[in-house]
Amino acid sequence: MGIIVKFNETERLFSRLSDTFSSIIETGLNPEIASTIKQQTKHIVTSLSNRNISTKNIVDRMFQIDQTLEDHVVGTCLVSALIGSLYFDKTELHELVECGLYHDVGKTLIPSHILNKPGKFTLQEYEIMKQHPIFGAQILTSAIESGAKIPEQAICVSLEHHERLDGSGYPYQKTDLSIFSQIVTIADVYSALAMKRVYQDGMDIDGIFKTMDKMVLNQTIYDDFKRMNASIPNLKDLAA
Numbered sequence: 001m002g003i004i005v006k007f008n009e010t011e012r013l014f015s016r017l018s019d020t021f022s023s024i025i026e027t028g029l030n031p032e033i034a035s036t037i038k039q040q041t042k043h044i045v046t047s048l049s050n051r052n053i054s055t056k057n058i059v060d061r062m063f064q065i066d067q068t069l070e071d072h073v074v075g076t077c078l079v080s081a082l083i084g085s086l087y088f089d090k091t092e093l094h095e096l097v098e099c100g101l102y103h104d105v106g107k108t109l110i111p112s113h114i115l116n117k118p119g120k121f122t123l124q125e126y127e128i129m130k131q132h133p134i135f136g137a138q139i140l141t142s143a144i145e146s147g148a149k150i151p152e153q154a155i156c157v158s159l160e161h162h163e164r165l166d167g168s169g170y171p172y173q174k175t176d177l178s179i180f181s182q183i184v185t186i187a188d189v190y191s192a193l194a195m196k197r198v199y200q201d202g203m204d205i206d207g208i209f210k211t212m213d214k215m216v217l218n219q220t221i222y223d224d225f226k227r228m229n230a231s232i233p234n235l236k237d238l239a240a
Ligand SMILES: [Fe+2]
Pocket: 103, 104, 132, 161, 162
């Protein structure tokens, strides 16, 4: 049972991260603080995934199948935590970050030649990719039923993170989306656009917001997030 990290450890890491968040609001974000925050979030991700054997297996599998997924998941957790810190107490924030951690777990059931394909998907490949939210909800449901320490909200977030409030998303064109899903969606898109890939550079901040402005996102949360970006220059470095 050596891998199991006590819940207190995650609490401690969380409170260090929120102290660092408070300091960037006062002092801005230099490359050194950005790298500290990334390290702290990585530790939180590791600590959460080490909560029991099945969470560790799930996260390990996720990071093995796609080399970019670890950075993307850390970026999504980090931005979710930043946005969530505007609205939630520590316990809820904790759950929100766990939802960010597992949002793409369904990708573990997508064939790797599709998942790791550089460039655009064919129509047929895209249809297969669009199944990952359903696969994720199935994986998380059975893991939770078997005793994995994962919040139930993670099932909903996995299923809804590509849905849009106007019904233009996938897989079910749902319009009634949980707040956690709507926050993780914003963090997910931001991280995906900011990240460098083997075949393309990350977008600059203007490009990211131009793209996100055209999406149907929760307007209040998105506006708050944009304000946060304006007050913390280089925030993009955290998600990239
Ligand atoms: Fe996804």
